[in-house]
Amino acid sequence: MDVRTQILDVATRRFAAQGYGGTSLSAIADEVGIRKASLLYHFPSKDELHRSVLDQVLSRWNEVLPRLLAAGSADRFDALLHETVRFFSEDPDRARLILRETLDNPVTMRERLLVAVAPWLQVIAGYVRRGQESGEVRADADPEAYLLHVIHLVVGGLAISDTLGIVLSPDGASSDIQRLTRELERIAKVSLFTDEGIERMNGRRAAAHAGSH
Amino acid sequence: MDVRTQILDVATRRFAAQGYGGTSLSAIADEVGIRKASLLYHFPSKDELHRSVLDQVLSRWNEVLPRLLAAGSADRFDALLHETVRFFSEDPDRARLILRETLDNPVTMRERLLVAVAPWLQVIAGYVRRGQESGEVRADADPEAYLLHVIHLVVGGLAISDTLGIVLSPDGASSDIQRLTRELERIAKVSLFTDEGIERMNGRRAAAHAGSH
DNA sequence: CCTACCGATCGGTAGG
DNA sequence: CCTACCGATCGGTAGG
Structure with missing residues (x-):
């Protein structure tokens, strides 16, 4: 090297x-x-x-994201959420750097967010609104605010995941991170989709799996 | 002064x-x-x-918390969540200090969390488990992991609330913070309670209000 | 609460 | 990639 x-x-x-x-x-x-x-x-x-x-970290993420958005699978949200969690849990320093930059240089970070995050956030918010029309997404959800909270839940949560994990089991088992990420994905999904939406999503996934065998 | x-x-x-x-x-x-x-x-x-x-900030919180837990109202969770949001949005520097300390001194913060947070987290997790038995709380929720995520959602979210708000409206309206906290409380509640639990909670609140008039 | 001062370390430069 | 060195600033002390 x-x-x-x-x-x-x-x-x-x-x-x-x-x-x-x-x-x-x-x-x-x-x-x-x-x-x-x-x-x-x-x-x-x-x-x-x-x-x-910072550029190195953010450019890595900009490689991954468009690929995920372009995939266009039926359960796009599921894949997007899971890959974002995977990306930051693969190397929590990525999450820590972004969190620190947001605390240290809020003005610079605000501009960066407006340029780099706002556009595709609007795209995903559009999907969410369409989901509300079809009844798959809860009507009282605020798409943009919801997405910002989920991004923060993932990035901030993984930045301090080892500290949060210690409260679950004081000896610090590595399974705690799994427990935390599983609950994180549950919170994100269940607070977005209606029961009907979750059923439809599971139905589509079962169909896709059956079709691939 | x-x-x-x-x-x-x-x-x-x-x-x-x-x-x-x-x-x-x-x-x-x-x-x-x-x-x-x-x-x-x-x-x-x-x-x-x-x-x-740090002591000053944490001791302020230790004054507020026991009072909330002792209140023992029917919709205890609602009050607890709302007061926590209020405490940190009243002065976001409190949230920023705690978040920074977690990033800078994870080892020290882990010990502090074990001593100061873990005990009453177990108490609240006990309430959540009882809610699961009575069907008010979703059966697939992980009480401790859920509570840690909600604490992080509130503390971390308010620490960077002004940066998150800018994405909602680039000119930075103060109503954005309200929009974010409303969505935060929605996510926290809807991912914890079953539809039945929410109905019961609203029923109790209506009854309490009627009784107080 | 001040002036005056300490050694250590900081980011950065000159020159090879 | 090195040695040698710069001014500025750091946290902290002495003495009043």
């Missing part, structure tokens, strides 16, 4: 764990095994390094 | 906004209008000041 990638990896972990202000360039350089001055040859400033770390 | 209280107020706001590492003692002292050395007369170290800020 080349030095640049090593620096990005270490910096991602450190920024996620201790934040921008709590991480020094020397600490990153030490862990990589080079001098601070050498790090500043690859990234001209601490700010540039931080930007690169 | 005495100097000590002024220092605590300014420090609370700064720690919530920029975190521990991103806040300097000089910056706090400047805003209060004293010298850094004078600040260190009232609080012997930055760490002590930080501890005092």
